[in-house]
Amino acid sequence: MKTTVVEQEGNKVKLDLEIPADEVERAFNRAASALSREVRIHGFRKGKIPKAVILQRLGAEAVAQRMLEDSLPGWYETALKESGVEPIGQPDLDVGDLPAEGSPFSFSATVEVVPEPVLGQYKDLEVPKGEVEVRDEDVDAQVERLRDQFAELRSAPAKTVAEGDYVTVDFVGMLDGEPVEDASAEDYLLQLGSGQVMPEVEEGLTGMGVGDERLIPVDYPDDFPDESCAGKTLEFKVTVKDVKEKVLPALSDEFAKDVSEFATLLELRLDIRKKIESSMQSAVDQRFRQAAVQAAVDRAEVDVPEVLVNQQTGSMFEDFVRSLQMRGGDFEQYLEQTGTDAETLAKDMRPAALNAAKTGIVLDAVARAEGVQVEDETLDKMIEALAKGAKESDPAQLRSRLEESGRIDELRRSLMRDKAVDIIVSSGVPVPMVDSPDDALEVEAPAEKPSQAETPSDTGTSGADPKE
Numbered sequence: 177m178k179t180t181v182v183e184q185e186g187n188k189v190k191l192d193l194e195i196p197a198d199e200v201e202r203a204f205n206r207a208a209s210a211l212s213r214e215v216r217i218h219g220f221r222k223g224k225i226p227k228a229v230i231l232q233r234l235g236a237e238a239v240a241q242r243m244l245e246d247s248l249p250g251w252y253e254t255a256l257k258e259s260g261v262e263p264i265g266q267p268d269l270d271v272g273d274l275p276a277e278g279s280p281f282s283f284s285a286t287v288e289v290v291p292e293p294v295l296g297q298y299k300d301l302e303v304p305k306g307e308v309e310v311r312d313e314d315v316d317a318q319v320e321r322l323r324d325q326f327a328e329l330r331s332a333p334a335k336t337v338a339e340g341d342y343v344t345v346d347f348v349g350m351l352d353g354e355p356v357e358d359a360s361a362e363d364y365l366l367q368l369g370s371g372q373v374m375p376e377v378e379e380g381l382t383g384m385g386v387g388d389e390r391l392i393p394v395d396y397p398d399d400f401p402d403e404s405c406a407g408k409t410l411e412f413k414v415t416v417k418d419v420k421e422k423v424l425p426a427l428s429d430e431f432a433k434d435v436s437e438f439a440t441l442l443e444l445r446l447d448i449r450k451k452i453e454s455s456m457q458s459a460v461d462q463r464f465r466q467a468a469v470q471a472a473v474d475r476a477e478v479d480v481p482e483v484l485v486n487q488q489t490g491s492m493f494e495d496f497v498r499s500l501q502m503r504g505g506d507f508e509q510y511l512e513q514t515g516t517d518a519e520t521l522a523k524d525m526r527p528a529a530l531n532a533a534k535t536g537i538v539l540d541a542v543a544r545a546e547g548v549q550v551e552d553e554t555l556d557k558m559i560e561a562l563a564k565g566a567k568e569s570d571p572a573q574l575r576s577r578l579e580e581s582g583r584i585d586e587l588r589r590s591l592m593r594d595k596a597v598d599i600i601v602s603s604g605v606p607v608p609m610v611d612s613p614d615d616a617l618e619v620e621a622p623a624e625k626p627s628q629a630e631t632p633s634d635t636g637t638s639g640a641d642p643k644e
Contacts, residue, residue, distance in 0.1 A: 179255040187291040187481060191267075193255050195281045200243075204277045207243035240274040252285055263287035265483040288481055293541050296475030298600050303471055305464045305606035308456045310449050318448045319427070322435055329420040333386045337419055339369040343381060344418040349410045356410060363417065377412065389415045468604040469535065469597055476538045480530060484537075488529035493522050540589070542596040550591045558587060 177199065180192040195203075205227065212225035217233055220226075231239060252267065267285040275281035329342050337343050343366055349359030366372045368381060380392030392412045400406040425431050432444040497507050511517055542548075556571070559578070563571040578584040 177251065177254060177258070179259050181259050181261060184286065186288075187479070188286055188288050189261055191252075191255050191259060191261065191285045191287070193251060193283055193285070195251060195275075197278055197280050200275050200281045201278050203243045203247040204239060204275070207239050207246055210246065211239065211242055236277065237274055240276070243275065244271065248283070255285070261287065261289060263289055264481060264487070288483060290484065290537055290540070291479055291481065293476045293478035293537055295538070295541055295545060296472070296477070298472035298475065298538075298542055299603040301468055301471045301475075301600070301604050302607045303464055303468045303604045304609040305467075306460045306609050308453060308460055310453045310456065314452050315445055315449050318452065319445065323424045323427070323431075324422075326431075326435055327422045327424045330423050332419050332421045335419050335421060336383050336385045337368060337381050337416065339382070340367065340422060342367050342420040342422070343416060344420075345381070346415045346417060348413045350413065351405070351408060351410050356405070359405075359410065359412075377414070380412075381414065381416070384414075384416045386416055386419055389413065464604065464606065465597065465601050468601045469539075470531075471604075472542070472600050473531070473535050473538045476534075476541070478534055478537050480533050480537065484533045485526060485530050488533045489522055489525050492525045492529055492532070493518075496521075496525075536593065539593040539596040542599060543592045546596065546599055548592050548595045548599075550588050550595070554591060555584075555588060558591060 177196065178194040182190040182192065184190050208227045208230045209223075211230055211234060212227075213223040215225070215230075215234070216222070217225055217229060220229065248269070248271075252269075255261075256263065265288050267287045270284045270286070272283060332341075335341070345364050345366070346362045347360060347364065349356040368378055374394055376394045377392055380390055384390060390413075392414055393409050394412060395409050396402075396405045396407065398407040425434070427441060429440045432438045432441045436444050436447070438444045438447060500507055500510060511521070556575075559575050560571045563569075563574045566574070568574055575584070578587060
């Protein structure tokens with residue numbers, strides 16, 4: 177097969193393909209065989225119909241048409257590989273006359289390709305970088321989280337209910353003096369101020385003591401899911417059965433031993449400080465990396481094709497929906513709750529999609545300019561990591577599937593872009609930030625030993641219960 181590439185205006189190229197006569201002959205015969213397995217002709221079994229009969233009954237044009245349907249995609253893909261052209265979007269095919277059996281066949285495919293950007297400065301860029309400063313308050317906050325995690329709940333029968341207390345209650349929901357189905361519970365444990373129940377209930381519980389009973393009215397909104405209660409006022413007869421208050425452990429070396437592998441509180445605090453510092457440094461380094469790449473992208477000139485932006489927007493949209501579903505969310509409910517629609521959501525993603533598409537084009541150009549190569553060893557390590565993450569025992573099988581689907585090229589390109597990023601970032605010159613935001617990330621303090629605290633648990637109810 178002979179392929180000629182002719183550049184066109186507007187980031188397009190035209191591929192002129194010439195298929196030799198012998199290949200056309202083989203494709204023509206394959207098409208005739210395929211038709212013989214599909215059509216019914218009296219006196220012949222399917223798959224056993226001679227080619228001459230197929231041509232007589234269906235005509236050479238029908239066979240040629242089937243040949244194009246079966247063989248044209250493969251010829252096109254082969255032409256792309258041989259020419260090195262990487263299209264974006266679908267090709268505009270010009271087939272011309274149908275091919276004739278035993279004769280060469282020529283056709284053309286016009287495709288849009290990624291434009292070559294005009295790179296600006298991408299090395300030695302001055303990029304703002306934040307400072308890492310761990311404050312004593314940051315360490316204190318982590319220690320307090322540990323104390324809260326290992327706090328104990330102790331009964332306080334003489335205490336009146338206040339915010340933060342854990343309360344065990346019985347409640348019965350009533351409408352016009354009659355109990356409402358699925359609106360009652362016994363030994364229901366809640367923490368006041370946690371938002372487990374409606375604000376009216378929390379307010380009504382405040383100040384009550386063990387053994388106290390109270391009627392607490394709750395107004396349900398008109399759009400409440402349970403139509404039997406929507407727009408109505410229910411009265412909940414609430415009885416307080418127990419009040420527990422949270423008791424934090426004292427800060428001491430014993431506390432450090434109980435919650436970690438450290439023997440002293442000082443050692444625990446030093447470890448927490450170290451982890452916070454490491455987390456903050458990672459965040460600062462990541463922001464510097466992103467800012468350096470963005471600076472290189474901003475200095476490049478490139479007219480991003482609309483089709484590429486559309487593809488990136490679609491990919492981001494699908495990723496968002498998939499992520500929402502993985503977290504247990506429903507896309508339609510999300511649209512309803514946010515008061516938006518799919519079209520508006522996709523439109524809002526387009527600026528980020530445009531920047532992502534431009535970034536990819538610039539990184540590819542940097543990789544070409546720097547002669548970046550991805551060694552087979554590097555690619556194999558990445559495939560091994562992917563196989564391990566997917567719990568596949570044979571990385572070779574994964575590589576085979578990637579090659580068959582063409583995704584191996586995507587993986588190689590991803591690794592090349594990573595190297596391009598490293599080139600940009602490693603040469604970047606950090607400069608002080610004008611305004612250093614206080615945006616340190618937090619890390620969990622070590623908690624290796626199980627808590628002795630009593631763990632609150634909800635006794636769920638359905639229908640018009642006082643929970644939100």
